[in-house]
Amino acid sequence: MTKVSYLGKFPIVGIGASAGGIPAMEGFFRGLPARPHMAFVIVTHLNPARQSLLDEVVSRYTEMPVLVAADGMPTEPDHVYVMPANAILTIKEGRLQIRRPDAANRERKPIDIFLGALAEDQDEHAVGVILSGGDGDGTLGAKAIKERGGLTLAQVSDGSGPRNPDMPQSAISSGMIDLALPADRMGERLSRSADQCH
Template identity: 30%
Template sequence: MSASGLASTPRPAAPAAGPARVMLVDDSSVSRALMTRWIEENGAGQVVATAANGRAAVEALAVHRVEVVVLDIEMPEVDGLTALPRLLAAQPGLQVLMASTLSQHGASVTLQALRLGAADAIGKPRAGWALGTGNDFRTELAAKVRALGAVARRRPGAPAPEVPTLPPGTPEPTLNRAAPSTQRPRAIVIGASTGGPNALFRLVELLPRDVDVPIFVTQHMPPTFTTILADHLARHGRRPAHEAEDGMPAQPGHVYIAPGGRHLSLAGSPDHVRLIVSDEEPENFCRPSVNPLMRSAARLYGDGALGIMLTGMGSDGLEGARELVRAGGTLVAQDQTSSVVWGMPGSVVRAGLAAEVLPLDDIAAFIGQKLKAAR
């Protein structure tokens, strides 16, 4: 190992094909070794460099062509939050995945990192994962590296990649649009995953101040992270935001976030909504999943439900969105160009469920128009 902390040798640049080129930045050599194996064993990425701290990581970018960095937060000399802007400045377009412990401090720093330009985050289990008990982390790490590798190879201004993509040679399906409801929305339900926190910050900041219906959100995040996400949304969106609690009554104009690791659904009547937080089985390998929220909104609000599908990989929320539209509700999907990954919104567009496909900055205006026009 060199004095800079690098544990790799220079490799020639490779064409933009095959696995993503990855750098791991973590002060634990055991963690680096395990993550290297997990990333490479199924072809998600090729680890071309490792570093023991942020300073060494910045130096490595002068030697290695890297597309995705998995960046730990707590490291000696230069920590992850300090290194992040230096890495992004050294290589524009670099995709950084923050790897954080599942603690309140780790979650708070991770949300700051997302605001500073990190693409996504993953929570490292507190204990046991290095002994082989972190299978969820292992699977999620590979999936996120693969997705962010596709993002890194996207040309500036090009549409977001879809996850999963269509097999080669598959013709593009005809994209139909669902009819929007003519009723005034009585609730807004939002699903998001990769790239979702920053999209949520932007959306909530742009929403009209007089939104008088509850806003429910399922964002794929680990426990603890969603508590901090709600705090950040409250500060930046200038409206009350909460991590959902079981039995909590919904109030107009408030934002409710599904807790990490638990599903959120709605019960009661449109005028007296009660939040249900549960530990039921994951759907689409996700808990929380967007499906329970959208299904329950369809039952409770019918044509008064306004669903928003934001950036995210995979297709979680597709079945719930189908029920929401079948009940007469309106579904809006974030467009491909403004999404980090066009998996979740792309899946509902392909299914013909979206009444509108809009850039992120236009979604808030659409919500305001729907609320104003039907007053």
């Protein structure tokens, strides 16, 4: 049996989260099937001076392997990749690309940067998910994904959040969001969309 090249043949889901994002991610990953046949890349607003334990936290909510993204790492289905601290994450030809932020010109929109790169790289295979967060990061990235035929989701209020609604609300207000759902209902809808694409 020949090994199928995965690059570009399955959805790659960029997940943007900031303040209050942990409960949102718990709901999101607990709502997914064990093998959703998608790759997931988590991009957050991290303090560059602090080591992130996000990979360990997310691994409690899913049976999929959770890896800290490394430069040149290929994305594979049924894997979760977490942006490392003090990094700008992009993607090219299905491989994660990492560069260090320019201290003189500190980029403040890491979610827009990744989702924009994902849209350009994956076209209709790109999925953008905007979870809890405190500013407008992710809105331009969602627009880029929508314009290239991908799918966009943003978190709306239910009992578990979003704790900080500004980020998903900004995306929803842009008119570029396909599905506005509570985080724990996103997985089921994503799985249904992926099944329809097979």
